[in-house]
Amino acid sequence: MPKTPFRAHLRSGTERILRALPEESKRDLYVISFDIWRQDQDCRHPFLTVGHNTESQYARVLATTPPDDPAEARWNYAYWILEGFPTLGNTSADPRGRALYLEEVRELGLWDGSEGPMDLSDPRHELLHEHFADVCSDLARGLHADGVLTSALGRPVPVVLFDMDCPGWEVEATEAANPPELIADFLAFQGPG
Numbered sequence: 542m543p544k545t546p547f548r549a550h551l552r553s554g555t556e557r558i559l560r561a562l563p564e565e566s567k568r569d570l571y572v573i574s575f576d577i578w579r580q581d582q583d584c585r586h587p588f589l590t591v592g593h594n595t596e597s598q599y600a601r602v603l604a605t606t607p608p609d610d611p612a613e614a615r616w617n618y619a620y621w622i623l624e625g626f627p628t629l630g631n632t633s634a635d636p637r638g639r640a641l642y643l644e645e646v647r648e649l650g651l652w653d654g655s656e657g658p659m660d661l662s663d664p665r666h667e668l669l670h671e672h673f674a675d676v677c678s679d680l681a682r683g684l685h686a687d688g689v690l691t692s693a694l695g696r697p698v699p700v701v702l703f704d705m706d707c708p709g710w711e712v713e714a715t716e717a718a719n720p721p722e723l724i725a726d727f728l729a730f731q732g733p734g
Contacts, residue, residue, distance in 0.1 A: 547641035551589065551680055554629045554638070558591045559684075559693035567694050569595040572727075574621065575677050577704040580632060584666050585652050585659065587673040588630030588638075589680075594621040616730040618703050618711075630673070646672065670707070674714065677702060681718035699723040 544552075559573070570593040580586035598621065602614040614620045628634045631642040646652045651665050651672060659666060681700040684690050691697050701724075702714040712731050715724055 545641075545645050547638070547645040548676060548679070550638055550641050551629050551676065552683065554627075554635070555589075555591050555680060555684065556689055556693065558627050559690070562593075562694075566593070566595065569597050570694070570698065571596055571599070571615075573681075573690070573698055573700045574618070575681055575700055575702045576618075576626075577673060577677055577702070577706075578628075579706065582706065583659070584669040584673075585646075586631045587642075587669070588628045588632035588635065589677055590626045590628050592622065592626035598622050610730075612726070612730040616701075616727050618701070674702075674704065674707070674710070678714050678718045685718070685720060685723075697723055699727060701727060 562570075572594050574590070574592040574594065576590040576592060578588055578590060580588065599615050602608075602620045603611060608614055608617070608620070629638050631639045633639070643652075643654050646669065647654060649672065651669050681702065684700065685697070690700070697720070699719050700715070701711065702718060703711045704714075712728070715727060
């Protein structure tokens with residue numbers, strides 16, 4: 542996909558976030574999470590939370606509320622660190638991202654910037670969902686391909702993508718966004734497709 546100003550903004554913001562992590566966190570983490578959210582569940586206002594989970598969190602879960610399968614604690618997002626991470630995209634926390642997102646989706650004919658209720662049967666609703674999901678998947682793929690994750694974190698680390706509004710999508714998206722060897726354990730936990 543062409544590198545648009547919005548995509549370049551997400552890329553540079555994500556790189557800054559990864560490089561700014563404290564060295565102790567970089568050593569402790571085993572996965573980066575790309576969590577897609579929408580303000581008020583409105584597909585016109587998507588944003589990305591760039592997070593991670595750590596070996597320390599995994600050990601805490603096993604020690605305090607262990608699931609039947611340790612892989613569940615390692616790969617089920619519900620057991621991960623869920624708060625305190627920066628956001629990028631069409632959110633008040635990222636005014637530049639908000640402006641660039643609106644510019645991009647206007648150019649694509651997906652949204653003119655008008656507010657008010659959007660009819661869920663409007664085909665643009667699904668297209669807006671798909672657009673942001675593709676942007677996030679491409680971002681993860683590019684960070685791997687260009688060696689940014691390895692450079693920023695000192696080693697290759699998988700990126701697991703989540704979207705609470707699209708259950709099951711995370712497997713497909715994570716598989717498409719990572720080299721196979723990095724996500725073998727994640728895919729094994731998910732089971733046969």
